[in-house]
Amino acid sequence: MKEITYRQALNEAFDEEMTRDEKVFIFGEDVAIYGGAYGVTAGLLEKYGEKRVIDTPISENAIVGTALGAALTGMRPVAEIMYIDFIGLCMDQLNNQVAKIRYMFGGKCKVPLTIRTEGGAGRTLGAHHSQSLEAWLIHIPGIKVVMPSTPYDAKGLLKSSIRDDNPIVFIEHKMLYNTKGPVPEEEYTIPIGVADVKKEGKDVTIFTYSRMTLFSLQAAEELEKEGISVEVVDLRTLLPMDIETMVNSVKKTNKVVIVEEDCKTGGTGAEIGMKVIENAFDYLDAPIIRVAGADVPMPKSKVLEQLAIPDVKRIKEGVKEVLK
Amino acid sequence: MIKEIIMPKLGETMEEGYLVSWKKEEGEKVEKGEVLFEVMSDKTNFEVESPYSGYLRKKLFQPSDEAIPVTTVIGYITDKLDEPLPEKKENVEKEKAKEEEKEEVEIKKEKKEEEIIKEEGEKIKITPVAKRIAQERGIDISNIRGTGPGGRIEKRDIEKYIESSKDIEKKYEVIKWSPIRKIIAKRLTESKKEIPHYYFQGKFIMDQVALIKEMKKKQGNDFSYTDFLLFFAGKAIEKYPLIDASIENDEIRVYKSIDIGLAVAVEEGLVVPVIRNICQKTIEEISEERKTITKKAKEGTLAEDDLKGARFVISNLGMYGVENFQPIINPPGVAIMGVGKIEKGIIVIDDKIEVRKIMSVSFSFDHRIIDGSYAGSFYNYFKEIVENPSILIL
Numbered sequence: 092m093k094e095i096t097y098r099q100a101l102n103e104a105f106d107e108e109m110t111r112d113e114k115v116f117i118f119g120e121d122v123a124i125y126g127g128a129y130g131v132t133a134g135l136l137e138k139y140g141e142k143r144v145i146d147t148p149i150s151e152n153a154i155v156g157t158a159l160g161a162a163l164t165g166m167r168p169v170a171e172i173m174y175i176d177f178i179g180l181c182m183d184q185l186n187n188q189v190a191k192i193r194y195m196f197g198g199k200c201k202v203p204l205t206i207r208t209e210g211g212a213g214r215t216l217g218a219h220h221s222q223s224l225e226a227w228l229i230h231i232p233g234i235k236v237v238m239p240s241t242p243y244d245a246k247g248l249l250k251s252s253i254r255d256d257n258p259i260v261f262i263e264h265k266m267l268y269n270t271k272g273p274v275p276e277e278e279y280t281i282p283i284g285v286a287d288v289k290k291e292g293k294d295v296t297i298f299t300y301s302r303m304t305l306f307s308l309q310a311a312e313e314l315e316k317e318g319i320s321v322e323v324v325d326l327r328t329l330l331p332m333d334i335e336t337m338v339n340s341v342k343k344t345n346k347v348v349i350v351e352e353d354c355k356t357g358g359t360g361a362e363i364g365m366k367v368i369e370n371a372f373d374y375l376d377a378p379i380i381r382v383a384g385a386d387v388p389m390p391k392s393k394v395l396e397q398l399a400i401p402d403v404k405r406i407k408e409g410v411k412e413v414l415k
Numbered sequence: 416m417i418k419e420i421i422m423p424k425l426g427e428t429m430e431e432g433y434l435v436s437w438k439k440e441e442g443e444k445v446e447k448g449e450v451l452f453e454v455m456s457d458k459t460n461f462e463v464e465s466p467y468s469g470y471l472r473k474k475l476f477q478p479s480d481e482a483i484p485v486t487t488v489i490g491y492i493t494d495k496l497d498e499p500l501p502e503k504k505e506n507v508e509k510e511k512a513k514e515e516e517k518e519e520v521e522i523k524k525e526k527k528e529e530e531i532i533k534e535e536g537e538k539i540k541i542t543p544v545a546k547r548i549a550q551e552r553g554i555d556i557s558n559i560r561g562t563g564p565g566g567r568i569e570k571r572d573i574e575k576y577i578e579s580s581k582d583i584e585k586k587y588e589v590i591k592w593s594p595i596r597k598i599i600a601k602r603l604t605e606s607k608k609e610i611p612h613y614y615f616q617g618k619f620i621m622d623q624v625a626l627i628k629e630m631k632k633k634q635g636n637d638f639s640y641t642d643f644l645l646f647f648a649g650k651a652i653e654k655y656p657l658i659d660a661s662i663e664n665d666e667i668r669v670y671k672s673i674d675i676g677l678a679v680a681v682e683e684g685l686v687v688p689v690i691r692n693i694c695q696k697t698i699e700e701i702s703e704e705r706k707t708i709t710k711k712a713k714e715g716t717l718a719e720d721d722l723k724g725a726r727f728v729i730s731n732l733g734m735y736g737v738e739n740f741q742p743i744i745n746p747p748g749v750a751i752m753g754v755g756k757i758e759k760g761i762i763v764i765d766d767k768i769e770v771r772k773i774m775s776v777s778f779s780f781d782h783r784i785i786d787g788s789y790a791g792s793f794y795n796y797f798k799e800i801v802e803n804p805s806i807l808i809l
Contacts, residue, residue, distance in 0.1 A: 345544045345570055373547040376570040377563065415564055 092273040100242035100274050101131045101263070104249035105169070107278065109139050112167060115253055116143040118158050119171030119207075128173050129209065129268045151181035155206060159189050159258075162204040167253055175210035175262060176222045189258045190233030201256040205249075211302055211352055212389050212400050213266035221389035221396070223301075223353035228260050229330040229362060235259045235283055236330040240304035242272040244327055247281030255283060264302040286333035288340065292322035295410050296340040298363050299350040300326040303401060307350050310406035321410060329359060337363075338371045345376035348409045352400050355383035382409040417500065418467045418492045424485040425456055425719055428747070431482040432456040433594040434489065439471045445492060452489075455594050459686060459717045467492045473500055480594055541568040548573045595684045606746045613787070614741045615778040615794055620771045620802045621757055627804065640774070641677070641731050642702040643801070644754060648729060649673050649693035649701075650807060651797035657785055658793050659727040661747035667784050668747075676725030676745060677705065679712040686712050687725040687745055733757060738775045749781035750790075 095103070109115045116139075117123075117132055123146040126133030136144040147154050151172055158170035172178055178185070185206070193202050212221040228236045237252055237259055239245040245263070252259040289304060290311050297307045304325040311321035324340050326332060341347060347367055349360040360381045367379060385399045422432050435453040439445050451465040469492040476489045483489060491500055539556055541549070545568050549556050559576050561568035592600070624643050631638055652659045652673050660669045673694050676687040688708035690701060711717045726748035732740060733756040742753040755775030762771050780790045800806050 345542075372543050374544045376542040376544045 092275055094271050095242055095274050096268065097239075097242045097245050097263070097270050097272070098129060098131055098268040100246035100272075101249055102133065102135070103274070104246045104253070105132065105135055106138070108250055108253045109135070109143060112253075113143075114165065115167045115169065116145065116161075117169050117171070118145050118161075119147055119154055120149055120173050122146060122171050127171070129263075129265060131207075131263075131268070132171075151177050152184055155181040155184040155189060158204055158206070159184060159192070159202065162202050162258075163192070163200050167203045167205075169205045169207055169253060172206060172208040174220050175208045175224050176219050178208060178224060178227070182227075185234070185260075186231050190231045193257070194233060202258045203253075203256045204258045205252045205255075205261055206259070207249075207261045207263065209263040209265050211264040211266060212384075212396050213302070215391055215393050215396055216265075216389075217391040218388040223351075223384060225262055225329055226353055226357060226359045226362070228262075229359060233258070234330065235328065236262065237283060237328050238262045238264075238301040239327055240264075240267065240289075240301050240325050242270070242274050244281060244287065244325070246274055247279050248283065248327065251280045251283050254280070259283070262301070266302050267305075270305065281327070284328045284331045284333055286324055286326045286328070286336040288322060288336065289325045290321065290323040292320040292344065294320045294344055295346045295348055295413055296322045296324055296344045297348045297350055297406070297410070298324050298326060298337065298340075298360075298367075300329060300359075301352065303350045303352050303406075306401060306403050307406055310403045310410065313403065314407055314410055319410060319414065326363070332363070332366055334366060334370050337367060338374075341367055341371040342374045345374055346413045347375070347377075347379045348382060348406070348413050349379065350382045350401055350406050350409070352384050354386045355381055356386050358383055377413050377415075380409045380413045382406050416469075416494050417472075417498055418469065419488045420451065420465075420471075420490040420492060422483045422485050422487045422489055423454065423463055425454065425461055426723055429456050429485055431484045433480065433482060434476050434478045435460055436478050437471075437474055437490075438462075439465075441471055441474055442496065443471050445469060445471050456598075459719070459722050460715065461719050465492065469494050470496050472496070472498070480591070482594075482597070539568065540565060542570065545570045545573045548577075552577065593683055599684050602746060603743050606743050610744050610746070610749075611782040612741075612744060612779050613782050615780070615790060616739055617776050617778075617794060617798065618760075619774045619776055619798055620762065621774045622772050623802060623804055625772050636699060636702070638698060638702050639705070640733070640757060641729065641754070642698055642705055644729055644731075644752070645675055645677070645690060645693060645701050645705065646698045647797060647801050647804075648675055648727070648752065649696075650800055651793055652727060653694050654796055655789065655793035657789060658750045658780075660749050660784060661726045662749060662781070662784065663747045670724075670726070674724055674726060676728035676748070677708065678728055678730035678742075678745075679709055681712055681715065686717060686722065687728055688712055688717055688721045689723065689725045727751065729754060733774070739777050741777055742779050744779050744781055749784055751779050753777040753779070 117135060121128055122132045123136040123141065123144045132144060154170050158168040161168045189202060189204060193200055210223050225236060225238060235257060237248050239248045249261060252261050290308055292311065299307045307323045311323050314321050322340055322344055324336060349363050351358055351360040353359055360383050364379045382401045382405050387399055390396050390399055433455040435455050437452045438450045445451060445465045447466065447468040448464050450462045452463050454461050454463055471490065472493045473491045476483060540561060541556055554576065556568060559568050559572050561572055563569040628638055656669050659673050660667055672692045674689050674691045675693050676689045678685055678687050690704050693701060708721055711721065725745055728745045728748060728751045730742045730751060731754040733754050736756050738755045740753050742751045744751050757772055757774040759770055760773040762769050778794060
């Protein structure tokens with residue numbers, strides 16, 4: 092199996108899906124000539140032409156609205172919102188139109204729309220370019236929210252998202268684009284709504300997603316040397332959540348730590364925790380612990396930025412806390 | 416109008432009762448004086464009559480092995496079938512208020528055992544998974560020490576407990592406490608804990624009694640040795656009344672009538688019906704009464720009055736060949752007699768070896784109010800009249 096970056100994996104997914112289905116097209120700021128702010132769509136303009144890889148004006152509202160129109164007429168657009176921090180600008184289109192139109196028209200139309208975006212801290216980009224706003228999105232019935240952590244998952248899930256007949260918000264992480272991982276030569280897809288046990292363990296379960304999966308795996312590896320066996324469950328899809336995999340893991344370990352980069356208050360971890368309580372309360376052997384982002388605007392300072400999000404040390408502390 | 420049906424207080428010492436059965440169904444008409452439900456307390460069952468006429472509207476309790484404190488509302492009777500019933504919550508609160516009131520009155524009294532257990536039960540911290548496992552396995556979590564934060568019981572604590580009790584578990588079967596056993600256990604434990612017991616052992620020569628017994632038998636009266644002992648005990652107590660005293664509410668009570676309890680084994684345990692005013696009764700009357708209450712006890716039909724107020728008790732195990740045993744005093748009484756077997760034995764009388772019918776007897780006394788010399792005098796007199804009944808008429 093080849094080793095490629097997360098960025099390359101996404102690029103491969105585009106390449107394969109655009110070859111497979113000519114209705115697939117890319118639509119967003121700097122996606123064509125520049126190849127995407129983080130280079131994900133590089134080379135696609137040259138290969139598929141300017142009718143299928145389209146640069147747009149700086150208007151998130153227009154991007155999502157136009158992409159929705161295209162999806163309703165039978166195309167499979169992949170719109171890009173360069174930073175999730177800008178999602179507020181298209182929230183009306185996303186929340187009131189994209190998510191609800193199929194429902195409000197009695198299922199008469201399909202919305203095969205993928206909105207790619209990217210979030211998270213780590214590059215000292217400050218409060219306007221470093222947020223984790225997935226909790227806003229999982230509150231919207233009618234869309235699916237996907238957040239892959241590895242090149243393998245990124246490729247398989249993007250392909251499934253493009254093929255899905257319902258709107259999907261696909262959230263990448265800016266610190267993952269250069270991470271490498273094995274990706275098969277042959278074609279594959281990964282079903283949406285299925286979590287992945289990235290590492291098996293028996294003492295504690297960490298529920299996490301996106302970049303925090305990598306931190307959690309590193310923490311688990313270090314804890315293993317101290318005799319603590321940690322299971323790391325990468326949720327991969329936040330909406331809908333894979334309750335079955337979650338419950339099975341809780342049944343095994345009875346102890347749960349949630350690791351999330353977003354702000355703790357009203358965060359995704361709160362939802363994960365409640366899902367555990369609703370579905371596996373009788374299997375819990377300790378209160379659930381959240382290792383989460385601080386409830387602050389993301390600081391520009393490198394030092395403060397690192398303090399504002401979980402790191403390996405804090406994850407280890409969280410695990411030890413739940414084992415106390 | 417809505418009327419409350421309460422768990423009645425059927426004896427001075429009764430603190431709680433067990434609901435054995437309802438005799439009416441919900442919605443059924445009930446007349447004042449009709450038997451409404453059956454309660455078990457102090458080792459026997461009582462049929463409780465309805466204090467009101469109306470409809471039995473609601474049963475708040477179902478028959479079970481759980482003790483219900485006296486005065487607890489157990490149901491409602493209403494005049495009409497469609498009257499709205501009070502919310503159960505209100506009732507509970509009312510009960511709470513009542514209980515608090517009661518507690519205030521009895522503030523010096525120690526907390527009831529059950530209340531303490533209940534309080535501890537509420538305090539036990541346990542994780543959901545540990546609780547689930549405990550419930551599935553029927554493990555009493557009050558036996559487990561939690562090692563989690565703040566003493567919280569965790570899964571590992573349950574697992575450790577299961578592991579440690581595995582071997583034992585296979586070797587025994589658990590028998591449920593029956594209500595009567597609970598009562599016996601509670602009362603006798605209290606007695607043995609509270610009362611400074613001391614014991615006498617002795618022998619009564621029964622030849623004279625045996626002669627009278629034979630004689631009476633020929634006359635058509637079949638008396639048992641117990642009948643004679645009841646009779647003579649009455650006479651002895653008449654002279655030494657402290658033996659049939661009681662300690663109730665911190666008072667030493669010496670009753671005007673001499674009432675003697677007789678321990679009777681029944682299927683489920685033991686009951687102590689009482690023969691009253693024993694000194695006013697002939698041995699024929701005592702024997703008749705003894706036969707009646709023994710029969711009733713075996714049939715489980717003893718009435719409340721038959722059981723009330725046992726103080727001095729005679730417990731006979733002679734028929735089992737037991738030579739001697741030290742009985743536990745039956746509170747609120749202060750003395751008890753244990754009767755062993757009667758057999759022929761060799762005894763020296765006036766420097767001559769004689770073969771006589773000898774009965775082993777033992778006594779337990781409460782040293783708080785009966786000292787050894789008093790008990791000794793009682794024993795001596797009791798022995799004297801049993802061995803020489805003619806003393807009583809001369």
